[in-house]
Amino acid sequence: MMNSMIIGKYVPGDSVIHRMDPRAKLLVIFIYVFIVFLANNSATYAILSVFTFSLVVLSRIPLSFVLKGLKPVIWIVAITFLLHVFMTKEGDVLYQIGSFSIYEGGVKQGVFISLRFLLLIMITTLLTLTTTPIEVTDGVESLLGPLKKVHVPVHELALMMSISLRFIPTLMEETEKIIKAQTARGVDFTGGPFSERIKAIVSLLVPLFISSFKRAEELATAMEARGYRGGEGRTKFRQLVWKWTDTAFLAAVLVLAVVLFALRS
Amino acid sequence: MDIIFEKVEHVYNANSPFARRALYDVDIMIESGSYVAVIGHTGSGKSTLLQHLNGLLQPTSGTVTVGNQTITNKKRQRDLKPLRKKVGIVFQFPEHQLFEETVEKDICFGPMNFGVPEEEAKKKARELMKLVGLPEDVLAKSPFDLSGGQMRRVAIAGVLAMEPDVIVLDEPTAGLDPRGRKEIMEMFYRLHQEKQLTTVLVTHSMEDAAAYADYMIVMHKGTVWKTGTPQQIFQDSDALAEIGLNVPETVRLKKELEKKLGITVPSPCLTIEETVDAIQKLFSKVNAHDE
Numbered sequence: 346m347m348n349s350m351i352i353g354k355y356v357p358g359d360s361v362i363h364r365m366d367p368r369a370k371l372l373v374i375f376i377y378v379f380i381v382f383l384a385n386n387s388a389t390y391a392i393l394s395v396f397t398f399s400l401v402v403l404s405r406i407p408l409s410f411v412l413k414g415l416k417p418v419i420w421i422v423a424i425t426f427l428l429h430v431f432m433t434k435e436g437d438v439l440y441q442i443g444s445f446s447i448y449e450g451g452v453k454q455g456v457f458i459s460l461r462f463l464l465l466i467m468i469t470t471l472l473t474l475t476t477t478p479i480e481v482t483d484g485v486e487s488l489l490g491p492l493k494k495v496h497v498p499v500h501e502l503a504l505m506m507s508i509s510l511r512f513i514p515t516l517m518e519e520t521e522k523i524i525k526a527q528t529a530r531g532v533d534f535t536g537g538p539f540s541e542r543i544k545a546i547v548s549l550l551v552p553l554f555i556s557s558f559k560r561a562e563e564l565a566t567a568m569e570a571r572g573y574r575g576g577e578g579r580t581k582f583r584q585l586v587w588k589w590t591d592t593a594f595l596a597a598v599l600v601l602a603v604v605l606f607a608l609r610s
Numbered sequence: 611m612d613i614i615f616e617k618v619e620h621v622y623n624a625n626s627p628f629a630r631r632a633l634y635d636v637d638i639m640i641e642s643g644s645y646v647a648v649i650g651h652t653g654s655g656k657s658t659l660l661q662h663l664n665g666l667l668q669p670t671s672g673t674v675t676v677g678n679q680t681i682t683n684k685k686r687q688r689d690l691k692p693l694r695k696k697v698g699i700v701f702q703f704p705e706h707q708l709f710e711e712t713v714e715k716d717i718c719f720g721p722m723n724f725g726v727p728e729e730e731a732k733k734k735a736r737e738l739m740k741l742v743g744l745p746e747d748v749l750a751k752s753p754f755d756l757s758g759g760q761m762r763r764v765a766i767a768g769v770l771a772m773e774p775d776v777i778v779l780d781e782p783t784a785g786l787d788p789r790g791r792k793e794i795m796e797m798f799y800r801l802h803q804e805k806q807l808t809t810v811l812v813t814h815s816m817e818d819a820a821a822y823a824d825y826m827i828v829m830h831k832g833t834v835w836k837t838g839t840p841q842q843i844f845q846d847s848d849a850l851a852e853i854g855l856n857v858p859e860t861v862r863l864k865k866e867l868e869k870k871l872g873i874t875v876p877s878p879c880l881t882i883e884e885t886v887d888a889i890q891k892l893f894s895k896v897n898a899h900d901e
Contacts, residue, residue: 523706525661529666529769548707
């Protein structure tokens with residue numbers, strides 16, 4: 346269960362991508378998510394793929410590691426691909442199986458859409474692989490900073506985000522522990538009739554909720570004991586520094602947008 | 611029910627970059643009806659070892675035999691359920707497993723999972739309240755309204771209710787006050803004697819190991835470092851210190867006495883009582899000499 350959970354797993358490193366300002370990374374990805382939809386022919390998809398793979402190479406994270414992150418979504422991609430292959434009726438007929446026929450346009454469309462999916466997931470995986478959760482939240486807080494003027498509780502939102510990220514592994518550990526304790530008491534989490542399965546889930550969720558509430562209270566007390574009073578006037582240990590490389594990456598993705606816009610059909 | 615480990619190895623996350631070998635070359639034999647203490651430094655593989663006792667973990671290689679059940683890496687989890695009725699595990703902080711609305715329901719949960727009828731389970735729950743030292747009216751309360759110590763007792767009752775032949779205790783008294791500690795350890799010892807319950811105690815307390823166990827397994831870095839009676843194990847305090855363990859206070863007292871006075875104390879001094887006896891003998895020897 347834990348092994349396929351690659352999203353959120355930071356891989357320490359010292360590459361250009363690792364050293365980027367998290368704000369720049371978030372902006373690049375934000376723009377990327379939109380321009381992915383600009384690509385609509387072979388040339389644009391090729392350029393998009395080259396751009397994405399160059400980023401992976403620059404991060405010096407083994408490609409196999411990034412590809413492993415795609416595993417959980419591979420079924421969604423496969424189904425999307427097949428849907429397009431069978432449902433699109435454009436171009437020449439390639440194959441004819443009974444009343445089903447596969448069109449050239451369908452295959453093309455299927456490949457494009459799946460590629461779009463995979464590239465999107467790859468780039469977001471790359472973000473979490475090269476950025477610590479703390480950096481991401483710092484980045485988000487800083488980028489959303491202007492919203493404070495209209496009374497959006499930006500600091501509180503960022504804090505919520507970092508706390509929940511921080512406690513994912515703790516919760517997973519706790520879950521595993523309780524599963525073991527209840528299994529030792531004869532609960533079968535893997536099968537059995539429906540009513541027993543419900544009971545099994547209850548025996549897991551109740552202790553999990555109770556310990557989470559308890560932990561939340563303890564955390565709040567610990568924070569207050571150390572003088573936490575919210576974001577007002579709070580300085581940061583890690584200062585975000587915008588470097589020329591950050592500007593360069595941002596420029597690169599904007600150039601990419603222009604190129605895609607020019608080449609799309 | 612004898613428990614035999616043969617060449618047991620356990621690797622977490624096998625075949626992945628995160629693979630970690632937690633146990634290797636473990637050959638042990640736990641005789642039916644014995645009281646065995648497992649000691650070892652944090653991360654020595656104690657917890658992994660004990661989860662093999664009821665098949666929560668299956669060995670990556672080697673075999674674990676519990677009575678007539680053999681556990682290998684090929685066994686399916688579902689086939690291991692009968693084993694879990696025979697081997698009860700009280701995990702660290704067992705109160706974290708409580709979830710029912712009433713104490714009675716929670717205690718009955720284990721036995722009913724193994725097909726014991728409700729009436730019988732309820733009867734058992736009432737009996738167990740006395741055993742774990744709680745008043746009977748607690749049965750109707752919510753387990754979450756109890757104090758920490760009481761919750762611990764309820765959770766222990768929940769495991770005992772399955773009437774296992776083997777009971778595995780993972781630091782059952784962690785976080786309890788000294789009196790609760792003593793009461794719970796004494797209760798398990800009584801159960802062990804009265805019902806010939808095979809007891810496996812994982813502990814950091816050398817005093818508990820010395821006082822109750824008749825056999826000890828010392829774990830170090832994922833394998834068995836030494837086995838023997840408490841007397842044998844605690845003889846060489848220097849070797850134990852090297853792997854981050856120590857000897858009971860009474861044994862240290864004996865060693866210091868021997869060093870300071872240049873004598874040998876024949877008793878192993880594993881408990882307070884034994885130590886007092888040994889010192890008394892020393893005094894009477896000196897007195898006889900003086901007269």
